[in-house]
Amino acid sequence: MNKKTLVLGASLKPQRYSNMAIKRLVSNNIEVVAFGLRKGEVAGVEIDTDLIPYKNVHSVTLYLNPARQQEYYDYIVSLKPSRVIFNPGTENPELYNILKANNIAFEVACTLVLLSTNQY
Numbered sequence: 001m002n003k004k005t006l007v008l009g010a011s012l013k014p015q016r017y018s019n020m021a022i023k024r025l026v027s028n029n030i031e032v033v034a035f036g037l038r039k040g041e042v043a044g045v046e047i048d049t050d051l052i053p054y055k056n057v058h059s060v061t062l063y064l065n066p067a068r069q070q071e072y073y074d075y076i077v078s079l080k081p082s083r084v085i086f087n088p089g090t091e092n093p094e095l096y097n098i099l100k101a102n103n104i105a106f107e108v109a110c111t112l113v114l115l116s117t118n119q120y
Helices: 019-027 066-076 093-101 113-114
Strands: 004-008 032-035 040-042 044-046 059-062 085-086 103-108
Touching: 004 019, 019 040, 019 113, 032 103, 044 093, 085 093, 093 103
Parallel strands: 004 032, 004 059, 032 044, 059 085, 085 103
Antiparallel strands: 040 044
């Protein structure tokens, strides 16, 4: 099963965890789409700077702090993902409640760890 993943908060900087996650997802043959503040490409994945209504998104993995997430609440819900992953530093009880109200699963976990332990 393809777990198409949106990396929200994607960075072109190789030292950023969002950048590492894109590379690791691609190397695990997972379809990746990405949104960030700067256009560019990481591991063959174009980083979009517009909020595109992607279809069939299984997972949204967050790399934005809670204050930065607020403007994306409606967007995340509109994608109807199967789950949202809150990476370290992105934990957000307000968004947890919104996801619960929309029957969207979430987990507080690290995408890189999930991938390396075959739990993704």
